[in-house]
Amino acid sequence: MWRVAEPNEALLISGSRHRTEGIGEGLGFRIVTGRGTLVLPGVQAVRKLSLDLNAADLAVECVTQQGIPVHLRGVVIFKVGDDYISIANAARRFLDQQTKMVDRVHNVFAGHLRSIVGGLTVEDLIREREKLTEQTRASSGAEMEKLGLIIDSLQIQEILDPTxxxxxxxxxxxxxxxxxxxxxxxxxxxxxxxxxxxxxxxxxxxxxxxxxxxxxxxxxxxxxxxxxxxAGPLADAAARQQVIVQETRAAELEAQRREQQLQVDVRKPADAQAYETRTVAEAKRDARISAAQAEARETELQAAAEATRVRAAAEAEADAAKVRGLAQAEATRAVGTAEADADQARGMAAAEAAKALGLAEAAAIKARAEALRDNQDAVIAQQLAENWPEIVRAGAEAFGNVDHMVLLNGADGMSDMFAKALTMGGTGLGLARQLLASMNPAQENGVAGQKNGTPVAPVAPVAPVRLDTEGA
Missing domain, CATH: 1.20.5 (Single alpha-helices involved in coiled-coils or other helix-helix interfaces)
Structure with a gap:
């Protein structure tokens, strides 16, 4: 009938109405911790609720704010609260299912971890792991209180990244x-x-x-x-000349040996010293080269400045020359314009003179053509009379190549022969034809024409002329 509660457990006595300390209304059962109590068998029932620590391993697959999946490994250490309200809440939920308490706690924390990790980046998880723990404890605290549980420790042990x-x-x-x-x-x-x-x-x-x-x-x-x-051989040099020669040869051999020994023993140290000397010389040479390059750069800058100055002067001179050239061109253009006007005036005067001369010649030709049309026979007779000496001279040229000529009928034969030479297509007839052509330049095949832009009146064809020597 007398039951005693262990330090790590709570006795839950049901079967009669009891009031619990600190709670205004009764719970319907009595909670006893750390002391003994009287229990009536058959009337009251006694059950034990463990107050020991429990550990729930967390293995949660989450997705971060960046969409990267991560696996969180951790542990939650919890227990039933020591106050009567926590014990009552835990008793109502886990009294017959204390073995499933770990699974329930795991589910609560898994949900909160997924929600919190979804708003963080991987970098935040790595750098602020304590912040993640605090947020998880704060968000799950209300639910754990309803379950009558308190969290002693929450640790995120590992963050696994499968990607x-x-x-x-x-x-x-x-x-x-x-x-x-x-x-x-x-x-x-x-x-x-x-x-x-x-x-x-x-x-x-x-x-x-x-x-x-x-x-x-x-x-x-x-x-x-x-x-x-x-010392001894020198005192008796004359007597021991051969000895001196041999000793000299021995000295030469010794010198050669020593020279070889010096080559072997001195060469490497001397080479090392030569290397040092060469290195120092190269360093000095590089310094001189650097100084020469600096001086060359300074000279180059001075040359560039001088070139800029010369270029500016040349550009100014070119502008001045351009202005002078433009002025010269304007003057030349003015002189050329004046000369062109003068040439045009002289050309127009010459053209007027030529035109007047041409008109005069055209008038003369027109008058001659009109005279030829009105009195052709008189004009032809006049022209023939004026040119008979030339006609006779041309007819006489036909006999210029005759060395001897025999005439049977005397003076009459001479007259007949000369008349025939004039009338049968000889040189005299050709001259007469030229005379007629010059008198009628515009007549061609009996049709009226135009010469040099001046109209010519039509002229009747000229009949062939037969010269009579007797009449002449």
Whole structure:
């Protein structure tokens, strides 16, 4: 009949009406925690509700604001509240289903996580994970209170990205870190190499100095030994000439040996010194080249400035020449216009004179044509009379190539022959025809024509003329 509640459980006694402390109206059952109570068997029923901590693993698939799917892994640690209202709410919902409490809590948090993650980006999830936790606790607090549960801890343990978005976000940073690491390693290697080269150079310099000192000491020792060896032979030079020759040859061989030894021992240090000298010379040469380039650049700028000044002067001179040329052209144009007007005036005067001359000639021709039309025989007779000497001279030319001519009938035969020469198409007849053609220039095939724009009256055809020598 006497039941005692353990520290981690609550006793729920039902079967009689009881009032719970802190609640105005009764719940219909009594809650006992941390103490003992009297229970009437058969009248009252006693049940236990665990107040232990429970953990619900969260595995929620969400989609961010960017449309990128992510998988959230976390854990929720919860328990039934210690106050009577929380115990009563939890008892009414989970008294016979305490094993399903974890699933219910998982469903509540999964819904809130999907809603909150849908308004965030992947970068927000990574940088502000605590903010996500606080928002989830705040949004699910009311529902957990209705269930009579309180949240002791909510942790987002892992954010999985099946698309590789998070990994791609990390690539630039990883590449930058790797780049900085490689640069740092390269700088360290370079500094180490420079230190090693400097140490080797100092070592070579010390070796060279030591060798030079040893060589100098050896030369002095050889010189002293040679002098001591040659002291006796020099006193008896005449008697020991052959000995001196042999010793000289030995000295030459020794010198050759020493020269070879010097080539072997000195060459490398000397090459190193030559390399140093050449490097210094190249550095000085580069400095001189840089100075020469700077001077050349300065000269080039000065030349450009001078070219600009010359170009400006040339442009001014060209403008002046252009103005002078325009003035010259205007003057030449005016002179040409005046000369053209004068030439036009002279041409018009010449044309008027030619026109007057042509009109006069046309009038003369017209008068001659009218006279020929009115009294053709008289005109022809007059022209023939005026030109008979030429006609007779032309007829006589027919006998110019005759060396000997025999006439049987004397003077009568001579007259007949001369008349025939004039009337049978000889030179005299041709001259007469030309005379008639000049008298009637406009007559052609008996039809009226026009010459040089002047109308010519039609003239009757001229009948052939037969010359009678007797009449002449």
């Amino acid at each position: 590789g978005y998070i990994e791609n976000l990390a690539r630039p940073h990883a590449a930058a870190v790797q780049r900085d690491a490689r640069i740092a390693q390269a700088l360290a290697d370079r500094m180490a190499t420079e230190a090693e080269q400097e140490a080797e150079a100092r070592k070579a310099e010390a070796t060279r100095d030591s060798w030079l000192q040893r060589t100098g000491y050896q030369a002095e020792m050889d010189k002293a030994a040679a002098e001591s060896k040659q």
